[in-house]
Amino acid sequence: MTQSVVISGTGLWTPQQSISNDELVASFNRYVQLYNESNAAAIEAGELEALSPSSTGFIEKASGIKQRYVLDKEGVLDPERLCPSIPERSDDELSVQAEIAVNAARQALENAKLTADDLDAVLVACSNMQRAYPAMAVEVQQALGMEHGWGYDMNVACSSATFGIQAAVDAVRNGSARRVLMVNPEICSGHLAWQDRDCHFIFGDVATAVIVERAEDATSDNRWEILGTRLQTRFSNNIRNNFGFLNRADPSGIGARDKLFRQEGRKVFKEVCPMVAEQISGHLSDLDLPVEELRRMWLHQANLSMNQFIARRVLGRDPSEEEAPVILDEYANTSSAGSIIAFHKHNADLPVDSKGVICSFGAGYSIGSVVVKRVK
Numbered sequence: 536m537t538q539s540v541v542i543s544g545t546g547l548w549t550p551q552q553s554i555s556n557d558e559l560v561a562s563f564n565r566y567v568q569l570y571n572e573s574n575a576a577a578i579e580a581g582e583l584e585a586l587s588p589s590s591t592g593f594i595e596k597a598s599g600i601k602q603r604y605v606l607d608k609e610g611v612l613d614p615e616r617l618c619p620s621i622p623e624r625s626d627d628e629l630s631v632q633a634e635i636a637v638n639a640a641r642q643a644l645e646n647a648k649l650t651a652d653d654l655d656a657v658l659v660a661c662s663n664m665q666r667a668y669p670a671m672a673v674e675v676q677q678a679l680g681m682e683h684g685w686g687y688d689m690n691v692a693c694s695s696a697t698f699g700i701q702a703a704v705d706a707v708r709n710g711s712a713r714r715v716l717m718v719n720p721e722i723c724s725g726h727l728a729w730q731d732r733d734c735h736f737i738f739g740d741v742a743t744a745v746i747v748e749r750a751e752d753a754t755s756d757n758r759w760e761i762l763g764t765r766l767q768t769r770f771s772n773n774i775r776n777n778f779g780f781l782n783r784a785d786p787s788g789i790g791a792r793d794k795l796f797r798q799e800g801r802k803v804f805k806e807v808c809p810m811v812a813e814q815i816s817g818h819l820s821d822l823d824l825p826v827e828e829l830r831r832m833w834l835h836q837a838n839l840s841m842n843q844f845i846a847r848r849v850l851g852r853d854p855s856e857e858e859a860p861v862i863l864d865e866y867a868n869t870s871s872a873g874s875i876i877a878f879h880k881h882n883a884d885l886p887v888d889s890k891g892v893i894c895s896f897g898a899g900y901s902i903g904s905v906v907v908k909r910v911k
């Protein structure tokens with residue numbers, strides 16, 4: 536018989552500082568003004584294109600985002616910088632990304648009624664790692680005080696959390712770990728081109744954590760059995776970031792726009808949404824789960840219209856707020872963490888036996904769905 540596996544605890548760490556759309560737009564527009572003034576002659580001569588201002592109205596209408604949390608507000612809002620200021624730490628100090636991962640992990644452990652020693656494995660699953668090595672997961676393992684076990688990092692961009700849950704489930708099922716911590720420390724302010732009007736409003740920072748363990752071991756008050764996981768990838772250049780260790784092998788590209796997040800937003804929207812809806816519907820059908828039994832969809836939080844489109848396709852009607860909870864108005868797109876924030880904040884109200892799906896999607900393209908049932 537297949538080993539039954541549950542999510543027995545989740546954790547969320549939210550930065551203290553937030554930036555409203557109005558604050559963001561004011562600093563961006565000041566940057567635009569300064570840029571256009573200092574390049575007035577070249578713009579006049581037709582050698583450079585003038586930059587256009589951003590607007591709160593556009594941001595909210597196009598994305599549903601109202602604000603975002605960040606590690607460093609001052610640097611991001613400084614029109615002469617438009618980048619977070621996060622001082623480097625010495626090798627003896629806990630790195631920033633490990634620190635926020637540990638914050639979320641501690642809460643997940645507490646909710647799962649576990650201590651770090653109960654864990655066998657740590658997966659750090661997110662869009663950007665602070666360094667090449669040692670793996671962030673190994674640092675998190677040590678910082679939590681785990682005296683045994685193993686950890687590794689994995690990156691499937693916005694889908695990292697659902698891919699991480701599948702990796703955790705596989706490890707628990709095949710016996711290579713009894714309990715796995717899967718954590719998503721997303722410092723998206725570091726890969727966002729705050730100077731680019733098309734995307735400057737998209738991302739925020741956060742960390743989320745999920746504990747996956749054998750159903751028979753779990754003792755927490757809130758448990759969700761994992762009924763199935765499904766992953767899908769299909770190559771696309773429409774969301775891409777060329778930052779990497781080989782950049783210095785061609786200095787001509789260092790600092791170029793393609794070394795930060797960029798996307799063809801319209802194409803992503805058009806291509807990914809139908810794939811996601813089809814995956815969720817197919818996944819439910821293969822699990823013999825009629826869509827009428829689906830109480831909730833904890834979707835990746837990139838864009839409100841995307842989520843409404845997907846939920847509508849899956850349900851065959853407009854979703855209620857309870858059926859597809861939204862957190863992107865407050866958090867913006869937090870890459871892999873978004874669907875886990877939604878799950879963390881919006882699952883406790885559902886009664887035992889409720890079924891739902893956690894689904895993330897993004898660069899790759901990549902799509903992951905995790906169908907769950909509340910068992911405690």
Ligand code: COA
Binds near residue numbers: 589598
């Ligand atoms: N302020 C004001 N106007 C802006 C603007 C801004 N910040 N950014 C763009 N515009 C303008 C554009 O120039 C364009 O003007 P035009 O019609 O005169 O050419 C117009 O607004 C529409 O721009 P467009 O980029 O087509 O907007 P959109 O409706 O597609 O919304 C996104 C943009 C990014 C919010 C949307 O495409 C999206 O969310 N896509 C999917 C994103 C996603 O999931 N990515 C995955 C990452 S994990």
